[in-house]
Amino acid sequence: MIVTPVTKLLGIRVPIVQGGMQWVGVPSLAAAVSNAGGLGILTALTQPNPDALRDAIRETRRTTDKPFGVNITLLPTINPPDYEGFARAAVGEGVRIFETAGNNPKKLIAYLKGEGCIIIHKCTTIRHAKSAEKLGVDILSIDGFECAGHPGEEDVPGLVLLARAAQELKAPYLASGGIADSRGFVAALALGASGINMGTRFMCTIESPIHDRIKEKIVAASEQDTIHIFRTMHNTARVFKNKVSTEVVAIEQRPGAKFEDVRDLVSGQRGRQVYELGDPEYGIWSLGLAAGLIRDIPSCEDLVGRMEREAEEMMRGMSRHLKAKL
Template sequence: MSVFKTRFTETFGVEHPIMMGGMQWVGRAELVAAVTNAGGLAVLSALSQPSPQALATEIARCRELTDRTFGVNLTLLPTQKPMPYAEYRAAIIESGVRIVETAGNNPAEHIAEFRRHGVKVIHKCTSVRHALKAEQLGVDAVSIVGFECAGHPGEDDVPGLVLIPSAANRLKVPIIASGGFADGRGLVAALALGADAVNMGTRFLSTRECTIHPAVKAAIRAADERSTDVIMRSLRNSARVARNAVSQEVLAVEARGNVSYADIAALVSGQRGRGVYEQGDTNLGIWSAGMVQGLIEDEPSCAQLLQNLVEQARGLIKHRLEGMLSYT
C-alpha cells in the first residue's frame, strides 16, 4: 500500500506520486513497464517510434510486460516538415491508452480529441501562464518544469523552488513537479511546495531496466551538477544537455552571433543523440541530462529505486521534520 495518497495517485490510479515523463529514444517498453510495475506512472515516447504503426506495436509490447496503467508522451515539435501527429494520436486512442502526456507546441487540438475519447491528459509546461492555459483547455494535470530540468526548460529561467509554489497558488488541477528530482528529499520538498507528485527523467536513465548504453549510465554517475550546458538560447529554444564536445561546439557557434538553426542543425541532430544512447560514445552528439545527475550514484532496479525513494521520504517526515516541531 502506498505511503503517500495525493490527487495525483487518485486521479491516475497509481500507487506512488512518482512519474517518469517522456524521454526521446529512452521511453521504451522495458523501462516504462518496470516503472509501472514498481507503482509509478510512466509514459512511452511516441516520437521514439518511426511511425504510428510502430507506436501501436510498442504499446502492445508494453502490455505484455505489465498489466498496470501506463501512458504515452506526445511531444509537439517545432519541426520544419509536417509531422503526422493526428495519426500518432489515433494510434494512441485506438490502442486503448488512457493517459497521455503532451508537451511542446499548443496542444489544444489534441487535448480536445483525447478528452473526447476518455483519455486523461497531463500537459508539460515551463511557466505558470502556460499551465493556466492548459488548465483552461481541460487537462487533468499539469507537469510544471523548473530550470534545473533536462531537455527544454523554457526561456524564463525560473527554478522549481519558486515555480512550483507559484503554480500551486494559481492552479486547481493536480501539479507534477519536474526538474531536479532524484530521491525522497526531493519528493518531500515537492509535496511541501504544493505539488501532488514528482516527475523524474535523468534519474531513470541510470536504472537496470533502462536500455541505453552502460557507458552513458556511467557518465551520468560520474558527472556533477555543473556538468550540463544550456544550448540554443540564441534561438529561444533552450535545451539543457550533458556537457560534451558537441555542446561546447554549439555554444561556440552561438557566441559568434546572428546564428540560425541551419548553423547548428548538424550538431544537434536527434539521430546523433540517439547514437549516443545506442553506441555509448558520449561525444557523438547532443543528449539530455539534468543538473540532478549530481545526485545519482547507483544503478538500481526501478522497483528498488521507487521503494527507496518512498521510504526515504517517509523517514524524513516522521523522524526529521516531525522531530523539529515544538509543542511548548
C-alpha cells in the same frame, strides 16, 4: 502510502511519474516504472511512425498490467512528425493517459479530452499552466529550470515555480526538474505538488535502454556538467556538456547564425547513437541538473521503493523533530 490526487487519478501506488524522454521512453523502461508502482511513459516520437507506436504499446502491455501513458511533445523538429497519427494510434490501442508538452497543444488536448483521456500537460510557466487548465487538462507537470531538455525561456527554477503553482493552480500538479531522490520528493510535496516527474533519474536505472557507459557517465557527472543549447533560437535545451554541445553554443554566437548551421550536430538521430554506442562525446543528449544527485544504477523497483520508503520516514522524522522543538 503516499496517497494524493495524482495517485487516485492515475490509479498508481506511488506518485512518481517517468518523464517522456526521447529515445529512452521505450516499453522496457515504461513497464518497469509502472510495475514498480509509478507511472511509466512511452515516448511517441521515439517510434518511427504510428504503427510502430501501436507495437510498442502492445509490447508494454505484455510486460505490465499496470497503467502507463504516452508522451507527445510538440516542439520544432527536423522532420515533421505525424502528431495526429500518433495520438490516434495510442487512443486506438486503448491508452487513456497522455503526457503532452511543447507549443500550441490546444488541438491535441481537445482531441484527447474528447476521447475521455487523462492529460498530464508539462509547462515551464504559470501562464501556460493556467491556459492548459482552461483547456481542461487533468494534471499539470510544472517543469523547473533545473530540468533536462527544454526548460522554456523564462529561467524560473522549481523552488519558486512550484510555490507559484501552489498560489495559482486549481488542478493537481507534479513537480518536474531537479528531482532524483527522496529529499526532492518530500520537498515537492511540501511545495504543494501531488507527486513528481523524473527523467534523468530514470535514465540511470537497470531497465533504461541506454548504454551502460552513458549510465556510468551520469553517475560520475556533477550538477556542473550540463549546458544550454538553442538559447538564440527560442528553443533552449539543457544537455550534457561535451565537445558537440560546446561547439553548437559557439556557432550560435556567430552573427546571423541559423538552425541550419547546427542541424547536423544537434540531430536527434546523432544523439540516439550516443545511447547506442555508449560514447558521451558523439552527439547531443539531454541531461538535467539532477545528474549531480545520482550515485547508482538501481532497478526501477528498488529506486521507486527506496524513494517511497525514505520519503515516508523523512516526513515522520520531520513531524517528530518539529514536535520536539515545540
